[in-house]
Amino acid sequence: MSDKHIDKISGVSTTGHEWDGIRELNNPMPRWWVWTFYATIFWGLAYTIVYPAWPLLTSSTKGLFGYSSRAEVVQDMAAADALRSSYVEVIKGKTINDILADDTLRSIAVSAGGAAFKVNCVQCHGSGAQGSSGYPNLNDDDWLWGGKADAIQQTINHGIRFAGDSQTRDSVMPAFADVLDRKQIQEVSSYVASLTGTAADQSNIAQGAVIFADNCAACHGADAKGNRELGAPDLTDAIWLNGSGEAAIAAQVKSPKMGVMPAWGDRLGETAVKELAVFVHSLGGSE
Amino acid sequence: MAITLGIYYLTPWLRWDRGPFAPDQAVLIDLANRRFYFFFIEIWPQEFFFVAGLLVMAGIGLFLVTSTVGRAWCGYTCPQTVWVDLFLVVERAIEGDRNARIKLDAAPWSFTKIATRVTKHTIWLCIAVATGGAWIFYFADAPKLVADFVTGEAAAPAYMTVAILTATTYMFGGLMREQVCTYMCPWPRIQAAMLDETSLTVTYNDWRGEPRSRHAKRMALAGESIGDCVDCNACVAVCPMGIDIRDGQQLECITCALCIDACDGVMDKLGKERGLISYTTLNDYNANMALATAGGTRPVNPALVRDPDGRLSNTVAHISLRKLFRPRTLIYLGVWSAIGLFMVYALLTRNRLELNVLHDRNPQFVVLSDGSIRNGYTLKLLNMVPRQRNVRLSLTGSLPAASMSMLGSGKLEGGAFDIELEPDRLKTIKVFVRQAAGQAAGPLQEFKFIVEDSAGGERADYTATFNAPETGQ
Numbered sequence: 065m066s067d068k069h070i071d072k073i074s075g076v077s078t079t080g081h082e083w084d085g086i087r088e089l090n091n092p093m094p095r096w097w098v099w100t101f102y103a104t105i106f107w108g109l110a111y112t113i114v115y116p117a118w119p120l121l122t123s124s125t126k127g128l129f130g131y132s133s134r135a136e137v138v139q140d141m142a143a144a145d146a147l148r149s150s151y152v153e154v155i156k157g158k159t160i161n162d163i164l165a166d167d168t169l170r171s172i173a174v175s176a177g178g179a180a181f182k183v184n185c186v187q188c189h190g191s192g193a194q195g196s197s198g199y200p201n202l203n204d205d206d207w208l209w210g211g212k213a214d215a216i217q218q219t220i221n222h223g224i225r226f227a228g229d230s231q232t233r234d235s236v237m238p239a240f241a242d243v244l245d246r247k248q249i250q251e252v253s254s255y256v257a258s259l260t261g262t263a264a265d266q267s268n269i270a271q272g273a274v275i276f277a278d279n280c281a282a283c284h285g286a287d288a289k290g291n292r293e294l295g296a297p298d299l300t301d302a303i304w305l306n307g308s309g310e311a312a313i314a315a316q317v318k319s320p321k322m323g324v325m326p327a328w329g330d331r332l333g334e335t336a337v338k339e340l341a342v343f344v345h346s347l348g349g350s351e
Numbered sequence: 352m353a354i355t356l357g358i359y360y361l362t363p364w365l366r367w368d369r370g371p372f373a374p375d376q377a378v379l380i381d382l383a384n385r386r387f388y389f390f391f392i393e394i395w396p397q398e399f400f401f402v403a404g405l406l407v408m409a410g411i412g413l414f415l416v417t418s419t420v421g422r423a424w425c426g427y428t429c430p431q432t433v434w435v436d437l438f439l440v441v442e443r444a445i446e447g448d449r450n451a452r453i454k455l456d457a458a459p460w461s462f463t464k465i466a467t468r469v470t471k472h473t474i475w476l477c478i479a480v481a482t483g484g485a486w487i488f489y490f491a492d493a494p495k496l497v498a499d500f501v502t503g504e505a506a507a508p509a510y511m512t513v514a515i516l517t518a519t520t521y522m523f524g525g526l527m528r529e530q531v532c533t534y535m536c537p538w539p540r541i542q543a544a545m546l547d548e549t550s551l552t553v554t555y556n557d558w559r560g561e562p563r564s565r566h567a568k569r570m571a572l573a574g575e576s577i578g579d580c581v582d583c584n585a586c587v588a589v590c591p592m593g594i595d596i597r598d599g600q601q602l603e604c605i606t607c608a609l610c611i612d613a614c615d616g617v618m619d620k621l622g623k624e625r626g627l628i629s630y631t632t633l634n635d636y637n638a639n640m641a642l643a644t645a646g647g648t649r650p651v652n653p654a655l656v657r658d659p660d661g662r663l664s665n666t667v668a669h670i671s672l673r674k675l676f677r678p679r680t681l682i683y684l685g686v687w688s689a690i691g692l693f694m695v696y697a698l699l700t701r702n703r704l705e706l707n708v709l710h711d712r713n714p715q716f717v718v719l720s721d722g723s724i725r726n727g728y729t730l731k732l733l734n735m736v737p738r739q740r741n742v743r744l745s746l747t748g749s750l751p752a753a754s755m756s757m758l759g760s761g762k763l764e765g766g767a768f769d770i771e772l773e774p775d776r777l778k779t780i781k782v783f784v785r786q787a788a789g790q791a792a793g794p795l796q797e798f799k800f801i802v803e804d805s806a807g808g809e810r811a812d813y814t815a816t817f818n819a820p821e822t823g824q
Contacts, residue, residue: 167759192713203717203725301720302788346758348727348783349719 156335160213163342170342177343180336184328193347198306198321205349206303208295209233212351215292217341223327224295232327235294237320240279244317248275253314259288259300262308352436355428360481363488367391372774373737380490386775392698393775395735404694408687415683417545419675420630421552425538425605431531432605434482434524435591438475445471449588475525476517483516529592532605539602548633549674553606555586555597555628556636558643559663561651563597578653579627585617586610586628596628624663635668642667704742705733706802706811715818722788724819730780732802734772741805744768744782748798750817752787769805784817791819 069078071089078087092098112118116132118125145152151172155163163169181193188199195201205211209219219233226232240249250265255272257264277286283296290298297305305323306316329337344350365377367390374381379388387394387402394401416423425432446452446467458464487509488496499505500513523531532539546552560580580597587595589610592603596610614628643651656667711727719725734740745767746755757768758781772778782800796817803810 170759190713192711194714194717201714201717203714203727204719206720298720302718302722303720346781348725348756348758348781349717 152335155338160217160338160341160345163338164213164345170346173339173342174346176336177339177341180332180340181343184332185340188325193344198323200305200323201303202344203347203349204303205351206298206301207349207351208290208292208297208305210292210351211349213341213345216344216350217337219325220337220340220344221327221329224323224325226324226327229327229329233295235283235296235322237283237296237322239319241318243279244275249314249317250310252276252280253310253317256288256299256313257308257310260302260308262310264310352433355430355433356437359430360485363485363493369393370737370774372739374492376492378489379492382490393735393737395733398701401694401698404690408690408694411683411687411690414545415680415687417542418547418550418683419680420606421546421550422538422542422604422606425532425542426607429605431523431536432591432607434478434520435528437478438524438528439591441474441478442471445474472525475521479517479520479524480513482520483513486516487512529603529605532592533603543602547679548637549677551630551632551675552600553596553604553608553611553628554600554631554636555580556626556631556639557597558636558639558651559653559656560597560627561653576652576654578651579618579621579623581617581621583617585613589613632674634674638668702809702811703735704740704802704804704809704811705735706800706813707731707733708800708813708815710815710818716820718820719785723785724788724791724817725783725785726817728782728784728800728815730782730800732770732772732778732780734774734776734778737775739774740772742770742772742802743805744770745801745803746784746798747801747812748814749792750784750786750796750798751792752790753798753817754785756783756785757781758783770802786817786819791817794819794821 069080069087070076071078071087074089076089076091079090081088112125114128114131116124116127151169155169155173155176158166158169163173181189182191185193189195189202190199193202200206200208207215209215209224222229222231222233224233225235244252248271251268251272252275253272254264254266254268255276258266258269258272276284276288280288283294284290284299285296288299290296304312306312306321328340332340362378363376366375367377367388368375369388373386373393374388376388377390379386381388385396387399392401413424442452446455455464455467484500487500487505491509496505496509500509527535557578557580560578562576562578563580563582564577565582586597587610589612590596591607591609592605594601594603596604608630611628611630615625618625618627639656640651643653643656645652645655657663707730709729709731711729715726717725717727730744732742732744734742744755746753755763755766755768757763762769768782770778770780784798796819797814798817799812799814801810801812
């Protein structure tokens with residue numbers, strides 16, 4: 065193995081390995097290549113020391129300078145907050161009606177509120193705020209608890225029938241299955257359906273009107289236009305939260321569904337709620 | 352060289368008054384605000400096809416020029432050539448002519464040699480910095496940028512651009528020179544397809560030059576046939592590409608015609624006709640070659656192209672202007688002019704007030720408590736002139752019982768909104784269109800938004816759709 069055999073053609077020494085008369089030339093890697101290779105190994109090791117890398121039993125090495133990507137994100141977010149702070153301060157200092165009166169402030173608040181809406185509200189109200197059965201459409205002009213900007217702000221702040229907030233908007237519609245019999249429920253449902261011109265059993269209407277005056281007018285009003293103090297819906301308009309038609313009305317009379325909305329004031333803070341209210345107000349149906 | 356360099360360096364300093372709301376730099380590419388100003392023309396990003404059209408014209412123009420006069424672009428206007436020429440001028444001024452430079456290269460390092468070299472490279476670097484410097488002036492207000500740049504307050508991209516352009520100018524112009532043309536530029540490869548037998552190319556006319564000899568008189572005495580070429584190598588010495596044109600047309604040749612000038616000088620001294628190296632088409636060259644070789648049957652014999660008195664024979668073909676007009680060049684010219692005319696037409700008739708409408712898609716429509724239907728639209732109004740304008744926004748088309756409302760402070764007057772547009776800006780407004788209950792003609796109705804300049808003149812419209820429930824409630 066140790067003989068210095070020189071290849072005749074290339075003039076290069078061989079490694080001494082021979083297989084069936086074929087010898088391997090001894091052409092080592094270029095030095096620069098080898099040193100670059102060693103340098104990358106060194107670099108790789110050094111990297112794991114400088115930055116967090118090695119897993120330990122319950123944690124991992126922290127690196128020489130305590131770098132953490134989480135801290136970097138926190139820093140970035142703080143920087144973003146600082147960038148926003150100029151107008152956030154302005155919005156904080158103004159009432160919601162002042163913001164609405166100022167085109168520039170309004171458009172800023174609409175953008176910010178729209179972003180907050182997509183995170184917090186779309187789950188129930190839908191991505192276009194169009195709602196669904198049982199969840200109100202925020203684009204239209206029918207408001208259970210008031211559609212003025214400050215009323216919307218109040219609703220978002222304290223929620224609806226939300227147990228954790230003492231100022232929450234609260235009201236209960238009794239289950240009339242315990243009060244009225246089947247026929248009476250049928251009659252009052254026909255009457256309510258007839259208010260908006262939907263198909264209704266004409267023979268029930270006269271009796272239904274009497275039942276309505278006795279049982280329903282207290283909250284929904286003698287003219288059935290509703291009462292926002294109590295969140296009692298207007299029964300004469302084209303918008304039906306839980307479905308229109310006699311059958312849907314009868315179901316609601318028997319055992320009413322009543323929506324619950326969380327209070328967002330404590331979770332999102334005053335400014336975000338203000339921005340959300342401006343956003344909802346700008347959807348077009350507000351007052 | 353002076354013209355092209357002058358255009359490059361001076362253009363950013365030209366001023367053009369556009370009023371108080373737009374920059375007064377004649378040529379400015381305002382990336383931050385996405386505007387492109389060119390004298391009286393202002394281009395918004397969506398009108399970028401004008402720039403694309405210019406590039407197409409430039410491309411066809413290049414074809415046209417190449418097919419008629421060969422690589423005149425490379426030889427006269429290509430930035431690479433222009434800057435190399437500039438660098439060569441500097442080199443010649445400092446180190447002397449070619450012979451002096453060869454001597455200097457061979458000389459051992461001495462104080463003088465170091466001094467000349469340092470001077471040369473310093474001037475080269477200064478030119479390079481100035482080149483990069485001029486480039487950034489196209490992207491920002493030049494006088495202000497100069498001040499900012501010197502005081503170190505300019506934006507980081509400005510410094511980086513200058514640094515990169517300095518490096519490339521210095522390397523391409525000073526160090527790499529013709530290597531760029533030969534190895535990096537794709538155009539020499541493409542030009543082979545662009546040239547044809549009637550394109551002008553710089554040609555060594557070997558039909559009158561060969562056999563070449565340094566000892567013309569002695570050969571003549573010996574009774575041998577001699578050509579006009581005295582093998583002085585002047586053409587090789589001046590060639591910036593380092594080729595010998597006498598070897599025939601080559602990929603490297605950029606048609607700078609320096610060899611023509613050099614050779615004409617020599618011919619003048621010798622009292623012979625100019626044009627041993629000349630602009631010639633392949634057709635002419637072949638005709639003359641056939642003449643000199645008696646139809647290819649014999650080696651080149653210069654006597655065949657000469658009259659007995661020694662002048663060039665009348666049968667020798669020369670270039671004429673008429674040969675330049677042929678279907679190919681005429682087609683290029685036609686296409687080029689057609690694009691140009693179309694762009695001028697488009698530019699003169701383009702609208703400076705534009706309306707774009709985005710229909711709210713989520714939800715597509717809203718049923719209101721009285722049963723009426725509302726659609727929401729985001730309107731983008733583009734005021735593309737640098738002055739304030741008041742416009743009226745109204746509805747038209749087959750949308751019965753429709754009314755319009757606007758988010759914000761707009762007031763409806765006579766079914767239309769008066770809107771104030773800031774100079775040279777886009778304004779976004781939210782508009783709601785509402786149709787009374789039972790009026791919808793179907794789930795899809797078309798109508799138009801119209802904006803009109805209140806002072807008269809321009810108007811723009813946009814055909815939008817109004818959505819209603821399938822039942823047409």
